[in-house]
Amino acid sequence: MNLPELFAERAGDYRAGMHHCTEAELPAVLAGLLAGASRVVLPAGIAEPWLTGLSVPTLPDGTAPLTAGELDEAGLSVLTGCAVAIAETGTIVLDAGPGQGRRLLTLVPDHHVCVVRDEQIVADVPDMISALPDPTRPLTMISGPSATSDIELNRVEGVHGPRRLDIVCVHP
Amino acid sequence: MSRNLPIVAITPFPVAAAHELGDAQLRANLGRATRTIRDKRARVVAEVADWEPMRDRAAAVKDEVLDNLAELLARFEAAAVAAGATVHHATDAAHANAIVTELVKAQRAESVVKIKSMATQEIGLNEALEAAGVTPIETDLAELIVQLADDTPSHILVPAIHYNRSQIRELFARRMPGFTATSDEPAVLAGAAREYLRRTFLAAKVAVCGANFAIAETGSLVIVESEGNGRMCLTLPETLIAVVGVEKLLPRFADLGDFLRLLPRSSTGERMNPYTSIFTGVTPGDGPQRLHIVLLDNGRTQVAQDPVGRAALRCIRCSACLNVCPVYERAGGHAYGSVYPGPIGAILSPQLTGQDAGFNKTLPYASTLCGACYDVCPVKINIPEILVHLRQTGPKPAAERAAMSTLSWLMRDRRRWRAALRAARSGSAPLRLIARRHGGTLRRVPWPLSAWTAHRDAPLPAAESFRDWWRRTHESS
Amino acid sequence: MRIALFVTCLNDALFPQAGIATVTLLERLGHTVAFPAAQSCCGQMHANTGYAAPARQLERLTEAAFAGHDVIVSPSGSCVAHLRAHTGLPAYELSELLVDVLGVTDVGATFPHRVTYHPTCHGLRMLRLGDRPATLLRAVKGLELIDLPEPEQCCGFGGTFALKNAAVSGAMLADKCANAAATGAEYLAAADNSCLAHIGGGLARHRGAPKPIHYAEILAATGAPS
Numbered sequence: 001m002n003l004p005e006l007f008a009e010r011a012g013d014y015r016a017g018m019h020h021c022t023e024a025e026l027p028a029v030l031a032g033l034l035a036g037a038s039r040v041v042l043p044a045g046i047a048e049p050w051l052t053g054l055s056v057p058t059l060p061d062g063t064a065p066l067t068a069g070e071l072d073e074a075g076l077s078v079l080t081g082c083a084v085a086i087a088e089t090g091t092i093v094l095d096a097g098p099g100q101g102r103r104l105l106t107l108v109p110d111h112h113v114c115v116v117r118d119e120q121i122v123a124d125v126p127d128m129i130s131a132l133p134d135p136t137r138p139l140t141m142i143s144g145p146s147a148t149s150d151i152e153l154n155r156v157e158g159v160h161g162p163r164r165l166d167i168v169c170v171h172p
Numbered sequence: 173m174s175r176n177l178p179i180v181a182i183t184p185f186p187v188a189a190a191h192e193l194g195d196a197q198l199r200a201n202l203g204r205a206t207r208t209i210r211d212k213r214a215r216v217v218a219e220v221a222d223w224e225p226m227r228d229r230a231a232a233v234k235d236e237v238l239d240n241l242a243e244l245l246a247r248f249e250a251a252a253v254a255a256g257a258t259v260h261h262a263t264d265a266a267h268a269n270a271i272v273t274e275l276v277k278a279q280r281a282e283s284v285v286k287i288k289s290m291a292t293q294e295i296g297l298n299e300a301l302e303a304a305g306v307t308p309i310e311t312d313l314a315e316l317i318v319q320l321a322d323d324t325p326s327h328i329l330v331p332a333i334h335y336n337r338s339q340i341r342e343l344f345a346r347r348m349p350g351f352t353a354t355s356d357e358p359a360v361l362a363g364a365a366r367e368y369l370r371r372t373f374l375a376a377k378v379a380v381c382g383a384n385f386a387i388a389e390t391g392s393l394v395i396v397e398s399e400g401n402g403r404m405c406l407t408l409p410e411t412l413i414a415v416v417g418v419e420k421l422l423p424r425f426a427d428l429g430d431f432l433r434l435l436p437r438s439s440t441g442e443r444m445n446p447y448t449s450i451f452t453g454v455t456p457g458d459g460p461q462r463l464h465i466v467l468l469d470n471g472r473t474q475v476a477q478d479p480v481g482r483a484a485l486r487c488i489r490c491s492a493c494l495n496v497c498p499v500y501e502r503a504g505g506h507a508y509g510s511v512y513p514g515p516i517g518a519i520l521s522p523q524l525t526g527q528d529a530g531f532n533k534t535l536p537y538a539s540t541l542c543g544a545c546y547d548v549c550p551v552k553i554n555i556p557e558i559l560v561h562l563r564q565t566g567p568k569p570a571a572e573r574a575a576m577s578t579l580s581w582l583m584r585d586r587r588r589w590r591a592a593l594r595a596a597r598s599g600s601a602p603l604r605l606i607a608r609r610h611g612g613t614l615r616r617v618p619w620p621l622s623a624w625t626a627h628r629d630a631p632l633p634a635a636e637s638f639r640d641w642w643r644r645t646h647e648s649s
Numbered sequence: 650m651r652i653a654l655f656v657t658c659l660n661d662a663l664f665p666q667a668g669i670a671t672v673t674l675l676e677r678l679g680h681t682v683a684f685p686a687a688q689s690c691c692g693q694m695h696a697n698t699g700y701a702a703p704a705r706q707l708e709r710l711t712e713a714a715f716a717g718h719d720v721i722v723s724p725s726g727s728c729v730a731h732l733r734a735h736t737g738l739p740a741y742e743l744s745e746l747l748v749d750v751l752g753v754t755d756v757g758a759t760f761p762h763r764v765t766y767h768p769t770c771h772g773l774r775m776l777r778l779g780d781r782p783a784t785l786l787r788a789v790k791g792l793e794l795i796d797l798p799e800p801e802q803c804c805g806f807g808g809t810f811a812l813k814n815a816a817v818s819g820a821m822l823a824d825k826c827a828n829a830a831a832t833g834a835e836y837l838a839a840a841d842n843s844c845l846a847h848i849g850g851g852l853a854r855h856r857g858a859p860k861p862i863h864y865a866e867i868l869a870a871t872g873a874p875s
Contacts, residue, residue, distance in 0.1 A: 010443060065457060068374050068408050089444035102458040103407045103449075107400065126429030135425050136255065136390050138455050141432075141448035146400040148362050149440045150314035150330055151337050153205040153212075156358040159313060159366055160373070161400025161447060190816035199820075498803045502820045538814060540807025540821075541697060543774035563699030576695055580703035583658060583689040584710055593662050613853050623812040627819030628850030631663050638656045638665035642672075642684045 003087040004118045008169055010090030014144020015157055017166040026115070026170055027053035030079065033113050033166050038075030041066065041109055043101020046079065050115065061101055071108035078109045078162075083139075084131045085116045088124040091143045092116060092167065095132060103138055112162040114142075117170045177265055178296050178324075179521045180530035181509025185538045189503035198504055201336045209330075209495045212441025213548070219443075220433065230430050231552040234486035237421045238476045244388040244421050245467060251391030255453020257463040262415075264470050269300035271466050272380065272413055276306050279411050279462075281378040287395065287402045288312035289382025290328060290489050291415045291468055293511040294524075297380070308380070309372055311401035313365050320347040326505030326513065328491040329439050334504055337361065362399075369401065379405035379460070383416045384488065385431060386465075389424045392452040393465070396435060398445050406449050412460035417468050419476075419485040431488065434550035438490035471524040480561040484519045486551040491516075493545035493555060499538055508535060515545035519558040527566040536562035593640075596633040604632055650751070653683045653718035655711070655732070655740060657725045657842075658690035664842040667724045670869035671743060674756060675722070677869075687714035693731035698809050708735045722746045724865045726772025726840045733776075742772060742840060743865055744781035754784050759872035761791030765834035765859060767825070767848065769841040770803050782840055782864055789867060797837075798828040806847035826851040830858045838864040 001009070012018045021029045031053030034040050042051070042060045051058065059066065059076070081099040082092040092114050094100045106112050122131050129135065146161030157163060181188070192198060217223055237244055249259045262268035276284055284301065286292065286308050298308040310319045314332040318325050321343055325331030332340070341356035348368055353360045381402070385394040393414055395402050406412060422428065428450075436445040454463050476482045494500045494514030505513035509531065510521040518539060522532040536559045545555040582592045603614060613629030616622070624630055636644075652675055656668035672682045692707035711732065715721055721740040723729050732740040747753045766786060772778040786794050805811065805821025825848055829837045837852065837859040839845045849861030 013443075014446070072370070072374060086444075091444050096455070096458055103403065104459075107403050107407055124429075125432045126426070129426055129429050135450070136392065136452035138452075138458055139448075139450040140403065141444070141450075143442075143444040143446050145446070146398075147446045148313050148358075148399045149442075150312070150317070150332060150399075151335075151340060151358040151361060152201075153209045153330055153333065153440075154358060155398075155440070155442065156362055158359055159362045159399035159401065160311075160369065160404055186814045186816065189814060193816050193820055498805070498821050499814070499817055502817050536699075537810065538817075540770070540803050540805060540810045540818075542770035542803035542807070544770075544801070544803070547774055560697055560699070563697070564701040566699065568699055572698070573700070576698060576700045576703060580690075580695055580700070580707060583707060586687050586689070589658075589689045596662060613850060621812070623815040624850070626815055627811075627822055628847060629853040630850060631846045633662055634665045636665060638661040638668040639684070639686065641665055641669055642686075646684065 003121045003123060004169060004171065007085055007087040007090055007116070007121045010087065011144065011167055012090070014090060016090070016144045017164065019166060019168045021168065021170060022172070023170055026050060026168065029168055030113065031055060033168070034077050034079065037077035037111065038073065041071065041076055041078040041105055043080055043099055043105055045098025047081070047099060050079070061105055065102070066105070068104055068108055071104060076109040077111040077113060078105050079113045080106055081115045082120060083133070084128050085121045086125060086128050087121050089143055091141050093128055094140045094142065095134070095137045097133070097137065103140055106140065107161055110162055111164045113166045113168065115168045115170060118172060177525065179294055179510040179512060180525055181521070181532050181535060182530050183509060184531045185507060185509070185534040188507040188509060189538070192504045192507045193502060198334050199502065201334055202501055202504055205330065205333045206495045206501050209441050213438060213492060213495070216437045216441055216443055220437070226430050226434060227550055227552050230434055230550060231486060233422060233427050233430070234551050236423060237419065238482055238485055241418060241473065241476060244423055245418060248386055248388040248391055248421060251389065252453055252465055253391070255391050257391065257453045257465050260464060260466045262466050262468050262470070265295035268295050268415060268466055268468050268470070269297055272297060272415065273300060273304045273306065275411070275413055275464050276301065276378050277304065279378050281306065283307040283309055283376070284378045284380050285309050285311050285372060285376040285405050285409065287379070287381040287397065287405045288315050288331070289380070289415060290511060291382045291417045292380060293325070295415070295468065295470065297415065311369055311373070311405060313362060313399055316365060316369070317343060320344070324506065325511065327494060328489050328512065328514070373404040373408055376405070376409045378411045378413065379409040380413045380415065381405055383414055383420055384435065385422050385428060386416050386420045387425050387428070388421050390452055392425065392450055394428065395449045396445050397447050398440070400447055403447055403449055406451065407459050409460055411462040411464070413464045413466065415466045415468055418472050435488055435490055438492040438548065438550040475523045478523070481519070481523050481558055483553045484516070484523055484558055486553050487516050487520065488551060490550055492548040492550065496544040496548050498542065498544070499540065503538070508538065515539060515555045516553070519555055519562060522562055522566070527562065533566050536566060590639060593633070593637040597635065597637065600633045650720060651681045651683060652746070653685060653715055653721045655688055655691070655715065655721050655723040655728065656684070657723060657728045660724060660842055663846065664863065667842055667863040667865050670863065670865040671722065671724045674865060674869040678751070678753065678756065683718065685714045685718070691728045691731045692735065693728055694808060696731070696735070712736045712738060720746070720750065724840070724863060725842065726769055726776050726778060727843060730771040730775035742776055742778060744778055744785055744840065745776070747785060748781045755788035756785065756868050758868050758870050759790040760867045760870045761872070762836055763793045763795055763834045764836045764838050764867065765795045765797045765829060765832040766864065767797055767804065767829070767837060767839045767844065768800050769839050769844045772840045773801060778840065785868060786838065786864060791872070792867070795832045795834045797832055804844050804848050806844050811847060822847065822851045826855055826858065830855050832859065834859045836860050836862045836867070838862050838867055840864055
């Protein structure tokens, strides 16, 4: 199994929604996933071509930064890319770089859509660490939707973070 | 301080354990939960081809930290301060509580949101904050359950492991404002906690956290969690206070590679926990703009001086040892009288406090030395070896000391030993007649061995010892 | 081969059959057994109860008693584990000696009974005996080996643990006995008479439960009346 396949299998194990497409198909796939949102939160530096198919209003985090209260609005989705992804554990890693944004953007809304390109996927955690451009940026490793194992030690999805995580894997 | 620290047992372990054993519901909940997690852990560990070398590496890195503690602390402090954090040093629990309380007061906050943290439990921070008029709000689901129930945690990772889903639903119905659900589905219960805590997160001014790892090289803190309550606390409030045990250090950022593979698999039995946050000082425009890091000693540098016992400080609080421990599975976490229960608690609590504190001297005996804990420990703490070491260095009853001394005196000389075996045999001859009724074993014997026959028959000395048989069959010619 | 027997203090006093069986088995396989009479206890009981000084004296005594012997065997996983950790003696648990040193898995025994095997903790985790005892038992003529549920669970003995923490020990024992009884076996075999005394003491109070037996006694059995 190659890294993108392993990543997709492992991320899927967490009950993240897994989607696959080419670069050309990406805007349509994103438009479909975000069609049910009231508005789509966008981090600074998001790739403009991703947004070409969107049918719903956007909420960009710009010169006037969005507040936690604004992000708590019902029905919001957030769209980001990622810095790197880990195949072995099905993890996406955000480092607050362009197209990922401040940490609260991917925390307060209830739905997160994340775009992962094949070339961003590394084998394991040690490889992820060497792939980071700057480890002192705020880092968030995300493995599936928010979950808890606190009740009878069984993992159940959906506590404080986004209860729905959709990962779009872009293949060449 | 008059109040006992939450790492001092106020009841002897055997007494507390016997009491907990009487709770059939508790035993059923614990048995089911520990079995679930044992199986999950075994599955995900078996996936990792280099698990054993990784344990060796992790143990070596932690030993490197203990060998160079002062130097690495200085390096961590320098890096964290350069990144915008303020670093404080706390020698003990009271000192740490005073620092945190003062920092909270300086922000004029009436409450703080908290990420589950063993270090803050160890020092009794919540009680100290309450005494100062500040309300600490636990935001981890299990900690919330325990707080709503006016209970104490019974497991490091899953503090409410002693509750099952229907008990949690009843508790929420009684104590959580606005809770109306009739289902005890875990997803429904988790959803209720989300609604309950969301306003709190959005209004919070100060958060308190611990750390799973602190990186000396970069001054970064690492927080491993599942629910997202951690991310809320690390992101939304303006002020963040981290209480970090000095042994949480890792020398290099790259060391995380092994530790982030070991920890989730060992703790929740997952390949990776849902959320891990790594942050370094203050980032303008993103997250808290004031970061205070309180480096907590509270006995740790003392423990690091003990050549055998120090390995306990490698602990990364995964709690794998609890989940495989047959004693923990029956007695539950409360019996250990400390926020650190189970095998790791039995070696950590008495070392941090000294064995004379409360009944902590009974903890090293809360084990059969079966070794299951050592097998699963991701940082290879030889827990049985440390338990024995603590027994050998701790206080012991005079009568037992005398008996053990007599026994070894008999055993050290072959004539004395043979005579003792013969005396035991002839002395037990009348008992043999009684024992015949039960197939050769004894049903009741006097104190102190009556503890044995409370649960099982006792064997009798053989009619002919092995050495007498040997003399008769191999040395008579 | 000339093999020195460390019988252990417990077997010497309470369960000589295990030592006798070990001697009988090894002699049947054509080996010479020596019994250095200066031996008594390896020191484990003292060490694990917290008495380091007497433990060290007994460890040194055991080393002296076995000086000059190249191969030492003992029918106790627990004591061999202690000797290995605290002395330089070349000590082997019986199944290690048979399988690894002597290269035997079929010892020519006959024991026409249903048997279940409990891997005692120190044999399992300190010596890593693994499959060795079961391999030996499976080769015994007439023996039906039945899996014990939750075999890796400790029986609750733990030396003085059984006295100091009697309630927890009793709860662990009850589970072990229930698992043993559920097998329907006639015998529960193990490599340590300390654990067997504990489990056997519990099983004695269950009607129709398996009888405890040291697996050396099974390997020594030939079906002939003793």
